[in-house]
Amino acid sequence: MAFPAHRCAAAALASALAVIAAANPASAQETASRPRLEPLLDLDYSARAIAWDEKERFSTLAKALLSAGVRIEWLKGWRISALVGLNMSDWSGLIFRSLPFSVEDQAGSRAGLSAGAGLENFIARLGSWDFKVEGRFMVSLGFKKTLPLSGLNEAGEVDMQGSWMHLRAGPVVTYRGFEGFSPFLGASFDRIWGSVTMDESVGDLQGSEKKPVSGRGWAALSGGILWEPGSAFGLGWEVSVYPYPKKGGSPGFDFGMSLKAFFPF
Amino acid sequence: MKRLTRRNAFLGLVVLAVAALLAAARARPIGVMELPRPCPAPGQAEPAYVEGQILVKFKPQTGVVVRAAAFVALETRLVRRLSRLDIYLLTVPPGESIDGFVEIFGRNPDVEYAEPNYLLRASVTPNDTLFQYQYALSNTGQQIGTIPGSPRGQASADIKATAGWEETKGSSNVVIAVIDTGIDLSHPDLKAKLKSPGRDFINDDLEADDDNGHGSMVAGIAAAETNNREGIAGVAWNARLLPVKALNATGVGPSDKVAEAIRWAADNGAGIINLSLGSETASNTIRDACKYAFDKGVFIAAAAGNGGGAVHYPAAYDNTVFAVAATDYNDARADFSNTGPEVDAAAPGVRILAPYPQALTPAEYLPYAYGGGTSFATAHVSGLAALIKGLKPGLTPAQIMHIIRYSADDVNAAQLRGTDEQIGYGRINLEKALVPLILKK
Numbered sequence: 001m002a003f004p005a006h007r008c009a010a011a012a013l014a015s016a017l018a019v020i021a022a023a024n025p026a027s028a029q030e031t032a033s034r035p036r037l038e039p040l041l042d043l044d045y046s047a048r049a050i051a052w053d054e055k056e057r058f059s060t061l062a063k064a065l066l067s068a069g070v071r072i073e074w075l076k077g078w079r080i081s082a083l084v085g086l087n088m089s090d091w092s093g094l095i096f097r098s099l100p101f102s103v104e105d106q107a108g109s110r111a112g113l114s115a116g117a118g119l120e121n122f123i124a125r126l127g128s129w130d131f132k133v134e135g136r137f138m139v140s141l142g143f144k145k146t147l148p149l150s151g152l153n154e155a156g157e158v159d160m161q162g163s164w165m166h167l168r169a170g171p172v173v174t175y176r177g178f179e180g181f182s183p184f185l186g187a188s189f190d191r192i193w194g195s196v197t198m199d200e201s202v203g204d205l206q207g208s209e210k211k212p213v214s215g216r217g218w219a220a221l222s223g224g225i226l227w228e229p230g231s232a233f234g235l236g237w238e239v240s241v242y243p244y245p246k247k248g249g250s251p252g253f254d255f256g257m258s259l260k261a262f263f264p265f
Numbered sequence: 266m267k268r269l270t271r272r273n274a275f276l277g278l279v280v281l282a283v284a285a286l287l288a289a290a291r292a293r294p295i296g297v298m299e300l301p302r303p304c305p306a307p308g309q310a311e312p313a314y315v316e317g318q319i320l321v322k323f324k325p326q327t328g329v330v331v332r333a334a335a336f337v338a339l340e341t342r343l344v345r346r347l348s349r350l351d352i353y354l355l356t357v358p359p360g361e362s363i364d365g366f367v368e369i370f371g372r373n374p375d376v377e378y379a380e381p382n383y384l385l386r387a388s389v390t391p392n393d394t395l396f397q398y399q400y401a402l403s404n405t406g407q408q409i410g411t412i413p414g415s416p417r418g419q420a421s422a423d424i425k426a427t428a429g430w431e432e433t434k435g436s437s438n439v440v441i442a443v444i445d446t447g448i449d450l451s452h453p454d455l456k457a458k459l460k461s462p463g464r465d466f467i468n469d470d471l472e473a474d475d476d477n478g479h480g481s482m483v484a485g486i487a488a489a490e491t492n493n494r495e496g497i498a499g500v501a502w503n504a505r506l507l508p509v510k511a512l513n514a515t516g517v518g519p520s521d522k523v524a525e526a527i528r529w530a531a532d533n534g535a536g537i538i539n540l541s542l543g544s545e546t547a548s549n550t551i552r553d554a555c556k557y558a559f560d561k562g563v564f565i566a567a568a569a570g571n572g573g574g575a576v577h578y579p580a581a582y583d584n585t586v587f588a589v590a591a592t593d594y595n596d597a598r599a600d601f602s603n604t605g606p607e608v609d610a611a612a613p614g615v616r617i618l619a620p621y622p623q624a625l626t627p628a629e630y631l632p633y634a635y636g637g638g639t640s641f642a643t644a645h646v647s648g649l650a651a652l653i654k655g656l657k658p659g660l661t662p663a664q665i666m667h668i669i670r671y672s673a674d675d676v677n678a679a680q681l682r683g684t685d686e687q688i689g690y691g692r693i694n695l696e697k698a699l700v701p702l703i704l705k706k
Binding site for chain 1: 432656657659660664667668670671672673675683684690691697698699700701702703704705706
């Protein structure tokens with residue numbers, strides 16, 4: 001019996017939180033004297049290998065998100081963030097074979113709304129090294145898009161709507177030994193899953209197919225730089241590599257990138 | 266008594282009409298043998314390997330000097346080395362036998378193996394030796410037949426079978442019941458495709474053998490064994506055939522037998538029923554049988570008829586039966602094809618090559634024949650319906666009908682744009698019916 005992806009994700013998140021909770025907050029050297037509020041701007045892009053049709057077929061989900069939100073230093077060593085934004089998701093390559101006329105989506109990106117939340121916990125500082133764990137969960141709800149089906153004897157069209165969820169959680173280590181900028185590295189449990197629904201109508205024919213999809217990988221390795229020239233502004237740049245097993249067992253790699261601006265006050 | 270007499274008279278009329286239809290069909294070139302032996306034998310039609318080249322793999326411990334010495338001694342020339350596989354591609358001296366060099370290299374104790382540089386072909390182009398004459402499946406403008414004067418068709422005037430096969434070659438779960446004169450149960454291109462020996466309603470037994478030829482031809486067009494280096498290719502490679510004999514040796518059958526055959530096929534696993542038969546007269550018995558099968562989820566294709574008149578029954582039962590007209594190798598409507606608003610679509614039905622019963626084939630011929638008529642057009646549609654059903658088992662017969670209609674090519678649009686009484690929605694197109702439509706920006 002297959003263990004549902006969302007349960008795996010939930011279990012992983014719970015584990016991450018347990019690790020966070022087990023850490024001794026007293027050892028945190030950065031403490032909040034008062035709640036700090038940081039508006040955030042986040043630009044994120046990734047192209048992820050996804051599997052569908054009983055994990056027999058594969059394509060790529062490319063997504064770009066522009067999100068705005070806030071991050072609050074909440075308890076000692078804890079920070080929570082909330083984000084909302086718009087995204088463009090490109091599901092090209094998905095094939096809907098349960099419709100009366102099979103359809104391959106090559107229609108490019110479609111817009112959607114996204115929202116999410118993050119949680120960070122500072123664990124310890126050893127010399128110039130900061131250790132923390134962070135988790136983030138994003139949801140995207142795509143807008144419905146109608147496109148014509150051409151080449152048939154009767155007029156036809158399809159309505160498409162896709163949604164995805166992305167969960168990421170894991171430790172991050174940051175080097176604070178440089179003036180103004182801090183390189184960091186992280187390893188995360190990383191899971192993306194979702195579904196796309198296509199409704200087809202051609203003459204007297206109607207059909208609908210909901211296609212669940214899931215990412216082919218379960219992990220992410222990330223690295224980047226935080227640039228904090230002053231106390232009022234910071235910029236983070238991060239590159240992520242998502243390893244996944246290709247059919248036949250050889251390794252495949254996806255990539256992602258994000259640019260983050262934050263304005264602490 | 267009076268009612269019984271009237272019923273008998275009606276049955277008699279139906280029998281006569283069916284007989285007339287089949288006689289008309291037989292007057293056309295059904296059963297004409299044009300393929301004298303020898304026909305291209307398997308592998309002879311196209312070369313099996315690259316002329317003048319062999320592939321040699323040495324045992325791993327064999328040194329470079331020993332390998333080079335072997336090449337020089339036999340006057341072969343190195344073309345290239347497949348480095349990751351450690352295999353050498355060599356050319357042999359012009360005029361020398363490939364088999365001889367393979368044998369000589371094979372005797373060398375340092376050689377693991379040697380073999381010709383075999384040619385592989387895309388699997389969607391079947392290797393059936395007579396496929397080149399099946400313009401209906403793939404029309405390149407080739408000559409259709411081996412005798413001088415055989416016509417050439419117009420390139421692309423075909424049902425786009427090779428493109429459709431890239432998406433699916435059908436499913437063995439789908440059974441096409443051929444309600445006809447039976448099927449040659451031992452025909453080399455048909456025997457492996459049979460679900461069972463079927464049911465013979467004419468002789469009331471469980472062996473629906475063919476004593477006429479019509480049923481074997483129809484069955485072969487729909488689902489002959491394909492890619493078996495022999496004979497023809499069927500439209501539905503993997504579908505199975507269920508022979509049901511309801512027409513006698515002269516190609517005639519009464520309504521009660523045909524109706525019984527339809528019900529039996531529907532109750533015995535048929536997903537598709539091919540009715541390459543018809544009558545000018547409507548029969549409530551057959552109409553009810555068709556409705557019974559349709560309600561059980563069976564797709565029924567029937568021939569529009571060959572007289573050039575109105576669409577015959579049961580093809581004219583619009584709600585439950587898919588009526589098929591015939592086109593030719595130029596995508597023109599066949600002049601014999603019946604017309605009417607009931608015509609759903611058309612398929613090639615002129616000069617169609619198909620299996621023919623061995624027992625009825627003269628010794629100097631292969632058991633294949635060219636035939637014409639809406640019967641054979643219908644078999645192409647049954648094959649397509651089987652491919653669709655295999656790919657999407659959940660579809661209803663009505664949905665399959667719509668898919669075939671909407672995906673057809675309106676090949677007479679220049680004269681009659683849109684749906685018309687001659688070829689309905691148009692000539693069927695496997696590619697559009699099966700291959701995913703690309704949704705663009």
